Amino acid sequence: MSLQSAPFHHDVAEGPEANAYWVTADDGVRLRFAHWPLDTEQGPAxxxxxxxxxxxxxxxxxxxxxxxxxxxxYAMIAIDWRGQGLADRMVDPRYVGYVETFDDFQRDVAAVLAALSELDLPQPWHLLGHSMGGCIGLRALHEGLPVKSASFSAPMWGIGLAPYLRAAAWVVGAVSKPLGLHGRLAPSTSPVTLVLDKPFDDNTLTKDPDMYAYMQRQMTGQPDLALAGPAINWVYEALKESRRLRARPSPDIPCLTFLGTDERIVNTGDVHKRMARWPKGTLDLIQDGEHEVLMEVxxxxxxxxxxxxxxxxxHNV
Incomplete structure (x- = not known):
C-alpha cells in the first residue's frame, strides 16, 4: 500500500517536524499516526x-x-486510536470516549504496524505505553509486538475506582447495551475535556503549570482533537480487559515502568502487583508525580x- 498523508498541527505540537499518515484498520475504521524521524544532522538513530x-x-x-x-x-511514532484525535470517532456526540471492545485497539496496532513497513524505521523498536496505551501495549506484547523492550508510564492495568463505584460500573456496564445506554457518558464524567474543565490547582495530571498550559493551548487551538469523558461501555470494556490481563503472566521482555507517588487515575495496586511479578521488570516510583509523569516538572x-x-x-541488540 501507499501511505496517505494526514493533517498534523505543528503549531500546537511544539516539537520537531513530523509527518502524519492515515491508515485503515481491517474493520474500516480510519486511524492516524505521526512519525518524527531523526534529523540527519543528529547522526544515525x-x-x-x-x-x-x-x-x-x-x-x-x-x-x-x-x-x-x-x-x-531516537525517532518516534505515536498513534491516534479509534475514537480519539483525528481518527474516526465511534459515537455521536464526538466528544464521548467510546470503544466497542478493547480487542478493537489491537486492530489499530496491526494496521499501524503494517503501515510502518513503508517508512523503514530505524531498528530496534521500543514500546512506550502511557495509561490506556499501557493496557493496549501489554496486550500487544502478548500478541507478539516486535519490540526489544517495553516501558510504561502510569499504565492502566486497572482503573482507579472506589470499590462501590467499581461494583456499580460492572452492573451498569452489563445492562447498558440492552438498554441502549452504552454510548452515553459514564455517570459523574464531564462533556468537557479535562484540561479545560479543571483549573491547574489540584489537577490530577501534572505539577508543572507550563505543561498544563501546553495541553490547554492544544485544546483551545485545535478543538477537534478534544475528547471528554468515557462512555459507559468504555468503562465496562476497560474493566473486562484489565481483568483478562491480570490473569496472564508477564511477557518475557525487559520492562521499565514509571508511576507517580501522587497517581490518582489508574489503580496503583495493579501496577505494583504486575511489576512484582515481571521477572525482567523494574518499577521507578516518581516522587510527587501525578498521572502525566512524561509531562511533569x-x-x-x-x-x-x-x-x-x-x-x-x-536492549538495542
Whole structure:
C-alpha cells in the first residue's frame, strides 16, 4: 500500500517536524499516526520509540516528547486510536470516549504496524505505553509486538475506582447495551475535556503549570482533537480487559515502568502487583508525580527520558 498523508498541527505540537499518515484498520475504521524521524544532522538513530498514547490523547500531545527522544538519538511514532484525535470517532456526540471492545485497539496496532513497513524505521523498536496505551501495549506484547523492550508510564492495568463505584460500573456496564445506554457518558464524567474543565490547582495530571498550559493551548487551538469523558461501555470494556490481563503472566521482555507517588487515575495496586511479578521488570516510583509523569516538572521529565534512553540502549541488540 501507499501511505496517505494526514493533517498534523505543528503549531500546537511544539516539537520537531513530523509527518502524519492515515491508515485503515481491517474493520474500516480510519486511524492516524505521526512519525518524527531523526534529523540527519543528529547522526544515525539508535532506534525508534513506538508511543502508545492514553485515553483522550492525540499525536500532537507528544511533540515535546519527540524532541526529548530526538535529543537522545531516537525517532518516534505515536498513534491516534479509534475514537480519539483525528481518527474516526465511534459515537455521536464526538466528544464521548467510546470503544466497542478493547480487542478493537489491537486492530489499530496491526494496521499501524503494517503501515510502518513503508517508512523503514530505524531498528530496534521500543514500546512506550502511557495509561490506556499501557493496557493496549501489554496486550500487544502478548500478541507478539516486535519490540526489544517495553516501558510504561502510569499504565492502566486497572482503573482507579472506589470499590462501590467499581461494583456499580460492572452492573451498569452489563445492562447498558440492552438498554441502549452504552454510548452515553459514564455517570459523574464531564462533556468537557479535562484540561479545560479543571483549573491547574489540584489537577490530577501534572505539577508543572507550563505543561498544563501546553495541553490547554492544544485544546483551545485545535478543538477537534478534544475528547471528554468515557462512555459507559468504555468503562465496562476497560474493566473486562484489565481483568483478562491480570490473569496472564508477564511477557518475557525487559520492562521499565514509571508511576507517580501522587497517581490518582489508574489503580496503583495493579501496577505494583504486575511489576512484582515481571521477572525482567523494574518499577521507578516518581516522587510527587501525578498521572502525566512524561509531562511533569523539568527535573522529572529529564530523569524519565534519560532513564528510557539508557534502558533502550541496554536492549538495542
Amino acid at each position: 539508535k532506534g525508534t520509540v513506538l508511543l502508545f498514547p492514553g485515553r483522550t490523547e492525540y499525536v500532537e500531545k507528544y511533540g515535546r516528547a519527540a524532541a526529548d527522544f530526538a535529543a537522545r538519538g 523539568p527535573e522529572t521529565r529529564n530523569h524519565i527520558f534519560d532513564a528510557c534512553a539508557a534502558f533502550y540502549g541496554r
